[in-house]
Amino acid sequence: MNMQQSPEAAAEALISRATLPGLIIDKGDLPAAVRAVADMLAKTGKVYNQGGFLVRIYNEPGEAVRAVPVTQHGVTMWTHELCRPVSLDDKGHEKPVTFPERAAKMLVDTAGNLVPALDGIATGPLLADDGTIRSQEGYDPATRLYCARAPRVSVPERPSRLDAEAALLKLRAVFETFPYADSQRITACDLDVVDLTQPPGEAESAFLAALLTAICRPSLTLAPGTIITAPEISGAGSGKGLLIQAITMIAYGQTPPAFTAGTEKGELEKRIASELLQSGPAFFLDNVNGTALKSDTLASVITERPARVRVFGETRMAELNSTAWIAITGNGLSISEDLARRFLAVELDPKCDDPEARDFPEGRDGFLANIKARRAELLSAALTIWRWGRQNEMQRGKPLGSFETWASWVRDPLITLGCCDPVEAIAKAKARDPFRLRVSELFEAWWQEHRTAPIKIAELHDSVRAIADPQGRGRQYVATFIGKLSGTRAAGFVLTRQEASGKWGSASYQLRKIST
Template sequence: MTGAAVNRVAAAIDAAAEIEDPVTEPLDAGKPRILIEHCDPDRTVAALRDILSSAGGLYDRGVPVRLAFDQLQGAAVARVITADSLVRIAHEVCRPFALKELRDGTVVEKNARLPRSLAVMYLDWRGDWRLPPLNGIASAPVLENDGTIHCDEGYDRGSGLWRENVPALAGLVPDRPTLGDATAALRLIRETFKTFCFADASTVRDEATGIEFVDTSVPPGQDESGFIAGLLTAVCRPSLHLAPAILIHAAPMSGAGAGKGLLARCMSIIAFGREPHAVTSGSTAEELEKRISAELMEGSPVLFLDNLNNKAFKSDLLASAITERPARVRVLGRSQMVQLNASALVILTGNGLSVAEDLARRFIAIELDPRTENPEARAFPNDIQAEVTARRPELLAALLTIWRWGRLARDLPKGRTLGSFPQWCPWVRDPLLALGCCDPAERVSEAKERDGRRQAIGEFFSAWWDSYRDRPMPARDLGDELTRIVNPQGRDRQYVSSLLEKLAGTRMSGFVLTRQPAAGKWGVATYALKMTGEQQRHRDHRGHRADEAPQTDAEGPMPPMTPMPSGTGEKSELHDPGRQQWKARV
């Protein structure tokens, strides 16, 4: 059946439904009425827009959505409004009617069903729904830059968040915390999670149980510091414009059962009062992108990708969602991209997991090492997940004490610059540095080193320098042993030329690849490596360094270029500027 036929059938069904409505049926009292005008659908859609925007319950998340209670998650999620569901919602909040002329010429009102076509028109009216924005669903308090903590529930217009299950923290967080208060709060967090096997932590052994605990008498290491920073990030995430994601990983095979998923669940319970639902990556990259889009559209406080084992994870959509706000995502079932203010905390877990390409600088890395071949056989004296559930207000108050102390303190030490997250650094990272934690930003370079593609390019540059130093080389003259590093499949030379074109300007392993354009019709582009260092400073808008004098003839002649072929001999030098340029330089 063609599209036109489908539309005619739908119109006939709508008309039949209107005719079958009894004229004598009383109109619903108390509901606003909306006149169905088939000849002027814009007026009906505008009236519907005004009624829905004033009735409440609908929100703008790139598309109209409503809040629905999910029994499995035990909390609200955002559901995209379809045309059919909009018809039902419209009848819940108003009473559509039509005018009918009787045989005696009298015009009467009769109940009518809102045509589905008008619902479609409403949904297509992007930018004029007049609905409040929904940036996410949060069960953590809303925080302000001056240290104010809001624990109210319901919709917050200032942040665009729907808040529920926020614990009452009155009297638990000091109004003006001292250094001693923040230090005690950090000690409480460390003591609660000391049974987790952070890879570089100093440990002590309990002779009675045989269990190794983190030694909390010494400052936390990189992995424990990454966890504490990730936990405080989770608490602050609804109020942060952007925040780094969290990567929890362990060794391949022997890392199974190390507690990666348990640690992620404990973080979510403390920050949001509920467990995250785990999402796997699927069998293809396209399926992964669809799952990420669906999870972000739901507005859940956590996007938890679990069991990403033995892979270098990459996702352009996830990279955009972490560092762009709004980010553009595709609505499932539609060829439509929408702008989405994603406020979800992103957590990735897996054995042998690393993040590749541009994701490397967007994650706080936490490595677990159970130091045994059978981590699942370890016994612990308590159920940590049940404990953090029961003690959520206490642990949440401890984290907010650290946060408020950092907001009110002055002259805190600052760590390494972490691009894209200027608000996260003073809110989360800097207070923890002042309390003796390590800087999670220092792990960014380690994440880059784990990226296999970066390793291959670094090896390629080093081998290039050993063979050619800084001589300009065309792609066709590179040796087979060199090109095999980045072209192990042995594809044609065109692939190598295209790769070098993309790598021009790339800085890796202390080198930068430069490109010299072809001169004249018969010339070819050449590439050369230059060593980078502190002596290379910022270049001005003309490409010269501030401390670099312009080249003169005293510096020596330019390197000779590849001679131009003579062609057919029919062209004169007057008509071949490239040849003139080459002869002048020679």
């Protein structure tokens, strides 16, 4: 390939360069040049500060809108596209120079004070508490979101209950072929489908809440994530990933790239942070099979704004104000410890040996193509339910800490329309948590052997010790494990710790029954 420019092209490039504004590089005052370049970058409408990191928005036709970190070399390249860095000689004449590496590093390291802050990317309408729906293109300072590609929606100004019921039925009909674990089924056109004459069951209700959550997520400060699970042995091909793709196609007009947990210890947390730093509207962790998922990063990001995460390959921490809808799928997947209250759980069960053989009338590719073609229609249906909920008194469900606004925007309208409360299912998810099961078993054995007597670690009965330390790792392990359980409530008990009375004494523990 001939990389040489024609004389005409070379001349045109020189003329183009000559029209760019000059940027004087004073080695004695590099911060001045850095501020000038930052101002130019900000005016492009494509460069932002995300948690202290410089990122560039990519919004190319046919590709997902995303934020990509800007490197020092990227700063240098872009600077030369926007201006002509020059130095002045002793006579004041301009001399072309390369934008200094130190200045590029300074800009990358100090982005937080020089360009607008970015919390996320919205590719759907922005919503307000009074039921207002608005579309925006470009950066929205009020929400700190970069907005693009929001479709035109048609939502009644004051939807009636009949409007909301019709909208719910429309959404249910689109997804009626999915094997919700507890749904009542009928056969229609030789297909096994949900009986739409019956109210949604727990799994379908959780799915509908997940769909509305994804749509509202950019406009909510906090919202729970979603897990979609299926049986460990016969769950492959049940449609978990397809549901995620369909939800994101309606909510965002694009499907997120899936990523997996990896195999190395600690790798998952790095991957989670890396994905969230891209500011995409959705986060999709796929194929977390046969495990109890635990993640301090997810626990923090879902319930805290800002949340601090460590950036892979760097010692710096990033502050994330993430607006991403978080979705996880897996066969035989459960959620461990405190993640349970942070996720809606959608359970699929094809109840057959070969779920992959199940199909849609138009095939799986045709199903997604249909969702894409009907995006504005289906988004309008979901927003009809949402606006109806904002304008009328709703039935209130079970409280869920940290997610009060989400509950009134998403959960309460759905349960008013006859859906199950997905928050009530969280208690069931907690009951399946392996750690909680182990602690419950431990407390029950403790009560059987010791009742309310204050007990030191060395005095624990062998049956209690065996549950605390099934691998026989020793007294120190048991002491550490029991020590971390101080204040824990499980199985109707609470464990308390009494400190040692003297310098050489040992702490003791007491189990008490609590009212449930």
